[in-house]
Amino acid sequence: MALATQTGAAAKSSTLTGEQRTAILKALADPRRFEVLERIARSSCAVSCSQTLADLPIAAATLSHHLKELETAGLIHVQREGKYHMLSVQPGVLEAMAETLQALSAACPNAASKNKK
Amino acid sequence: MALATQTGAAAKSSTLTGEQRTAILKALADPRRFEVLERIARSSCAVSCSQTLADLPIAAATLSHHLKELETAGLIHVQREGKYHMLSVQPGVLEAMAETLQALSAACPNAASKNKK
């Protein structure tokens, strides 16, 4: 019933457990899956599975598998609307992951944190 | 001869190619490997392999394998000093990865980008 109760999404910043972190990183580590997430993220509104599948050289079964991984990791939200399953990015999770990496990099003294910009 | 020429480290922010991004995410996705990277990152100076191995329940061969993955991904720098190989975090790469994820999250319209702080 919660908004994101899979691996524990919608975390408040870098409050990712080790398990959550691993699930998210594994989900992102597959190029095809990352591409799927990109498609969902860059669309202006929620998209269906078949829309997401369009022009992707993978079988529907494979997409379904990837979507489950993304959902389990808490990265996407799946709203079941009759025939269609509408996909959208679960807010906060990507940010939490980014923040975790940023924090690790900041923990390193030699890293000059050069925002040379 | 370059500072970080493995997968192409030391990137200028979110200038990660797809291959670099995948290599980095795969390297981070293994919990044990992430732990190894954390040890290297949190130490005040460069550490040797055996120092990194201390108290880790893995064989030296396994650590060596993980280190190669981290180095290939551009996440760490390995300086060979005689008997010892000194490990340190390659600056910029974790930040680039974090920025890539942040950018993806920002590309999503529904993501309210709530920095409720």
Place this chain on the structure above:
DNA sequence: TCGACATTTCGACAACTATCGAATTGATTA
């Protein structure tokens, strides 16, 4: 109700990978 469509589940298979012990390479010291 029946057919068409969307999505998932079910094996199955191939590729990849984390892990290890043993052997090897390389450097230091006695």
Place this chain on the structure above:
DNA sequence: TAATCAATTCGATAGTTGTCGAAATGTCGA
């Protein structure tokens, strides 16, 4: 030089995972 320590390389193995076609589930419209 020989012994020792650090680290890697070499198979080998077990577990994981991305992929698919086929079958099943679920939903809608005619």
